[in-house]
Amino acid sequence: MEMNGARIVIESLIKEGVDTVFGYPGGAIMNVYDELYKASGKLKHILAKHEQGAVHMADGYARSSGKVGVAFVTSGPGITNAVTGIATAYTDSVPLIVISGQVPTFAIGTDAFQEVDAVGITRPITKHNFLVKDVKDLAYIIKEAFYLAKSGRPGPVHIDLPKDVTVGKTKFNYPEKIELKTYKPTYKGNKRAIKRAAEAIIKAKRPVFYIGGGSVLSGAYQLVRELVKITQIPAVETLMARGVLRYDDPLLLGMVGMHGTYAANMAMNDADLIISLGARFDDRVTGKLDEFAKNADIVHIDIDPSQIGKVVETKYPIVGDVKLVLEEMLPLIVEKVDPKRYEEWRKILNRYKELYPLTYSDSDEVIKPQWVIEKTGEILPEDAIITTDVGQHQMWTAQFYPFTYPRQLITSGGLGTMGFGFPAALGAKKANPNRVVVNFSGDGSIMMNIQEVLTGYRYNLPVINIILNNNYLGMVRQWQTMFYEDRLSETDLSDVQPDFVKLAESMGGIGYRVSKKEDFVKALEDALNQNKVAFIDVQVDRREDVLPMVPPNSPLKNMLIFKEDK
Amino acid sequence: MKRIISVIVENEHGVLARVVNMFAARGYNITSLTVAPIPNSEFSRMTIMSEGDPKVFEQIVKQLYKLIPVYKVIESDDFIEKEMAMVKFPLKDVKDNLADIDAIARCYNGHISNVNDKNIVVSVVDRPDRIDNFLKAMQAKFKNLEIVRSGVSVIER
Known part of the structure; x- marks a missing residue:
């Protein structure tokens, strides 16, 4: 059947099983929106208030569901506004399809109205991008885009669609299968490499599992839990891997890295074998590189070959999907492993755990942000989805929230995008209408996409925002205090706070302002019963720091544990 | 250190920009670059000469492999x-x-x-x-x- 390019976009998305698109219309993408209109509800659309919001929503939708998120934006400012959203998804390996309108092919390069070199801009922040020049290629490109976004190491794919291509007609033929000569991700690990790594694990004295986002993306969490249980080898998690192990797993030492636990960081420091399960040795994890894991050999399982050996020398590289590799590796380990072998090691680490547990000094006069997070964890159902913005509240959430399953925490780990949490929460709510979705934010971050309250109102996406309000850009303030002799350059927000209650109400939400502990509990319980976007503005201890902390460029073992350590 | 690599890529628009960007993004100069189609195929061969830290170069090569239209990266000291x-x-x-x-x-x-x-x-x-x-x-x-x-x-x- 002959159809125009715009219709092909809609039909292809339906073929791919997409049910929701997030976006914002404009001149160059109008034909696509016209066909969306005509498709009358076969494809739901969430109109955001800003393109960045739309892409973060698609991202939250994707991260919480494991499906591909889709966003439509127009040319020029439409796609440039989407850039932060795309880059956020790229650094955290989130599968997205972003379709942007473009000026007609004959106008490209003429400085036409709302023209920008979109594929030039998104090239380094996408897994791949396409400029469609002929409507005949369109269906194939969309198929390829979905395949690329989902397969191998996932990531965002951008399709730039000139307006004349959306008008041009051709026979619609959606390809069933796709094969690319130049792209064949390795899923199955090399058998010999797996065997060697398994032997190294069995023979190690002080091994530690270093669980990363790859364990989440490959759906390997049950295998990881089994592996940890059978071997009784302690484990640490990266920010992206929170929830792979349950928070109460006795072998979980906690999060590793700059704001990780003392036990987790010391485990990495003292280990003789570090087994990376889809983690990439980020600088926030390793601390000072020269001093990182000096006595350890590295097993590195990663689907992306470019990650292996990028940061640390790797003795046992395995390119492959974590889940498939562990399926092969587990039987080899089960046969021979002796959990007693690591008993001494576990004892040492447990001593570290007892010595410096994750803690804070609670108070009755002033609300501690960590208390808010712990309390929220007690109140919310176990299957609640938690998103965060970026800064102190993000780290406290990662430290203190009781995560029980992967994909429970949705946070911008790699790019660290303020303004991510709220729209991501809306997207997550759209994908999981029956689950509670809570965004922890700060008084800095929440302002960055606050316009999306209206989107939550319009589409009935009741998301609760808990604003840990310290009237500071807290993380920068903390660094200024610690490393810049408390010169608080442009981080004190106390003179310019909005009234979050009125702000929420003005856009159909509900707001609470809380400065006592009991009021917080009441507000949260009330918000859970309201079917509205909620802001709980919690006035917290202004000068609370995120601790422990590995100062920048220090070895992991040199942690600041207490405030006085500085 | 001087290095030469050959990159076999699919003939499509933007592929040269993708490859060159790997060097540009790391602040590496390309000393010389030649590109021409490989006869009777849908591929082109790029030969790139550059100079720099071997570790960074290794990373560039891995990242080049990651580019979707890159078919093969040839490194050899016997060219x-x-x-x-x-x-x-x-x-x-x-x-x-x-x-x-x-x-x-x-x-x-x-x-x-x-x-x-x-x-x-x-x-x-x-x-x-x-x-x-x-x-x-x-x-x-x-x-x-x-x-x-x-x-x-x-x-x-």
Whole structure:
């Protein structure tokens, strides 16, 4: 059947099983929106208030569901506004399809109205991008885009669609299968490499599992839990891997890295074998590189070959999907492993755990942000989805929230995008209408996409925002205090706070302002019963720091544990 | 450290930009770059010469592999390297005999390509280090010398 390019976009998305698109219309993408209109509800659309919001929503939708998120934006400012959203998804390996309108092919390069070199801009922040020049290629490109976004190491794919291509007609033929000569991700690990790594694990004295986002993306969490249980080898998690192990797993030492636990960081420091399960040795994890894991050999399982050996020398590289590799590796380990072998090691680490547990000094006069997070964890159902913005509240959430399953925490780990949490929460709510979705934010971050309250109102996406309000850009303030002799350059927000209650109400939400502990509990319980976007503005201890902390460029073992350590 | 790699890529728009960006994003200069389609295939071969830290280079190679249209990255220390150079100088600057210039060119697999009423053009094809020598010789002889180098092309032995 002959159809125009715009219709092909809609039909292809339906073929791919997409049910929701997030976006914002404009001149160059109008034909696509016209066909969306005509498709009358076969494809739901969430109109955001800003393109960045739309892409973060698609991202939250994707991260919480494991499906591909889709966003439509127009040319020029439409796609440039989407850039932060795309880059956020790229650094955290989130599968997205972003379709942007473009000026007609004959106008490209003429400085036409709302023209920008979109594929030039998104090239380094996408897994791949396409400029469609002929409507005949369109269906194939969309198929390829979905395949690329989902397969191998996932990531965002951008399709730039000139307006004349959306008008041009051709026979619609959606390809069933796709094969690319130049792209064949390795899923199955090399058998010999797996065997060697398994032997190294069995023979190690002080091994530690270093669980990363790859364990989440490959759906390997049950295998990881089994592996940890059978071997009784302690484990640490990266920010992206929170929830792979349950928070109460006795072998979980906690999060590793700059704001990780003392036990987790010391485990990495003292280990003789570090087994990376889809983690990439980020600088926030390793601390000072020269001093990182000096006595350890590295097993590195990663689907992306470019990650292996990028940061640390790797003795046992395995390119492959974590889940498939562990399926092969587990039987080899089960046969021979002796959990007693690591008993001494576990004892040492447990001593570290007892010595410096994750803690804070609670108070009755002033609300501690960590208390808010712990309390929220007690109140919310176990299957609640938690998103965060970026800064102190993000780290406290990662430290203190009781995560029980992967994909429970949705946070911008790699790019660290303020303004991510709220729209991501809306997207997550759209994908999981029956689950509670809570965004922890700060008084800095929440302002960055606050316009999306209206989107939550319009589409009935009741998301609760808990604003840990310290009237500071807290993380920068903390660094200024610690490393810049408390010169608080442009981080004190106390003179310019909005009234979050009125702000929420003005856009159909509900707001609470809380400065006592009991009021917080009441507000949260009330918000859970309201079917509205909620802001709980919690006035917290202004000068609370995120601790422990590995100062920048220090070895992991040199942690600041207490405030006085500085 | 000097490095040469060959990158086999699909012929499609934007692929050169993708490849070059890997170097640009890391602040690496490309010393020379040659690209041409591989006959009877949908691929092109790029030969890139660059200089830099081996570790960064290894990372660039891995990242190049990650690019969707990249089919293969060839690294070898056993390449046959060839480069073409053309030099142009005014006819009036020629003090000795044309045959002498032709003889030098022949040493470097070359010849006089063109002579008109104003200029002489000599072209040679050889290893990049030998091209350097040829150019030095010519520069010693002629002040007004215009030089064009093609950049290196390689093939594994």
